[in-house]
Amino acid sequence: MSSATLQDDPSVESFFNVAETETLALFEHLSFEFLEEFDVFAPAETGRTRDHEPPELMRGFLHCYYHGVYRLRPVERELRNTVVWLSCGFDRPPSRDAVDRLLTDLEHVVYEVFERLVEQAAPGGLLDLTYSIDSTDVRAMAADPDASTCYDPTAEEYYYGYGCTIVSTGQKIPIAAEFTESKQALEETAMRVTRDALAVARPVWMLGDSAYDTLDWHDHLLAAGVVPVVPYNPRNTDAPKDIEYRVEDRINEHGEDVQLKQSILDETYNRRTGVERTNEAVKDCGLGRTHARGRVHARAQVFLALCLRLVVAITNYERGDNPGSTIIMV
Structure with missing residues (x-):
């Protein structure tokens, strides 16, 4: 039947x-x-x-x-x-x-x-014009021989398991993802997941936290006609720039007739919490802890x-x- x-x-x-x-x-x-x-x-x-x-x-x-x-x-x-x-x-x-x-x-x-x-x-x-990228922890059982001890900088704690980088949009909709060895994903992983997301549909905005403040990632998005909104991370520079978001510097350097208001960038970046809600929704579906060896x-x-x-x-x-x-x- x-x-x-x-x-x-x-x-x-x-x-x-x-x-x-x-x-x-x-x-x-x-x-x-x-x-x-x-x-x-x-x-x-x-x-x-x-x-x-x-x-x-x-x-x-x-x-x-x-x-x-x-x-x-x-x-x-x-x-x-x-x-x-x-x-x-x-x-x-x-x-x-x-x-x-x-x-x-x-x-x-x-x-x-x-x-x-x-x-x-x-x-x-189901999709909208704002994408967000973020990484989350994937906890594993102690019996999993392939998992490792990872650091979660958000929670400031160590955990045993893996990670997952997700691009989401709309109402908690994941549209691209990659399973990773830890929560802190490599830049090439961010680039690969970003390319996969842009292949689905092209947004206006791509949001991320300061971990995604890399020049190649920004330039790739701008070349595709997408505006990345990521807080500027001065890291160990001796001469930090007077900007809030990396995109301000990239547009000043490469876009002669383009201007972005600080208030628009702030308002747009506030939507980044959407990817955190997506992560929680996917964890409700079983991502939070793998029951595998x-x-x-x-x-x-x-x-x-x-x-x-x-x-x-x-x-x-x-x-x-x-x-x-x-x-x-x-």
């Missing part, structure tokens, strides 16, 4: 509650059949046939993450629930091996899955959380509800 007809069957109607209604809503406007296109999920030419059912397992993982179930064994147990595996489209409950293999193979294509969801969000009116599963789980945030936003928007909410309205 498919999830499309499940609600109409009186024999199972009594099984439904709010949780299952939310699960079906997650998949009402979204199809993951494109996962079949990726060779990584294809059966091996020799040996045992892989019983991945990737679209169904993707729905299963999203259901579990939405309900705060992250570790593999609890995920397997949750997918044994009759209403859950039926609503996700399975013919029978998936095995633990299938769940584990899907998460392992998904790491190879999870960014492409994320991009597909961003492409669905982009033309639907190893970098491969950790990265897959981080992007699954990002995908879930997009699925919830798209679902609420297309149902006429608040896309900024982290729960499905039922």
Whole structure:
């Protein structure tokens, strides 16, 4: 029985509650059949046939993450629930091996899955003309051998895990991201994530904290017709400039007829809190702490959380509800 007809069957109607209604809503406007296109999920030419059912397992993982179930064994147990595996489209409950293999193979294509969801969000009116970039911590279990001790300069504390750099816009919508070894991302990571974000749609403004006060990043954005608004960081210079934002200096140097009022820059920069709200929304979807052993599963789980945030936003928007909410309205 498919999830499309499940609600109409009186024999199972009594099984439904709010949780299952939310699960079906997650998949009402979204199809993951494109996962079949990726060779990584294809059966091996020799040996045992892989019983991945990737679209169904993707729905299963999203259901579990939405309900705060992250570790593999609890995920397997949750997918044994009759209403859950039926609503996700399975013919029978998936095995633990299938769940584990899907998460392992998904790491190879999870960014492409994320991009597909961003492409669905982009033309639907969910994006705006202001982008923000920020990095956040991703906490790991002590048993994860690939994680490391990292420093969080915002909280002024050390933690064990990884990091994630996110560009967001609109109502807590992540549109580009990169899994990193720690919260403090390299400049090349910021450049790569920025290029990915500009490929989605071109904003007017790009906001970031002083960690993004680099010349190459600013010049790349200005060349693309985007105004970066980042507080000037004098670092160790002996002759600090009399500016509040780096863009003031770049425009004075390269833009003869362009002027930006200080009040406009201040007002625009105040919107940067949007990316912090996005980070919190994605953490509500499972990004806050990975329940994995190893970098491969950790990265897959981080992007699954990002995908879930997009699925919830798209679902609420297309149902006429608040896309900024982290729960499905039922």
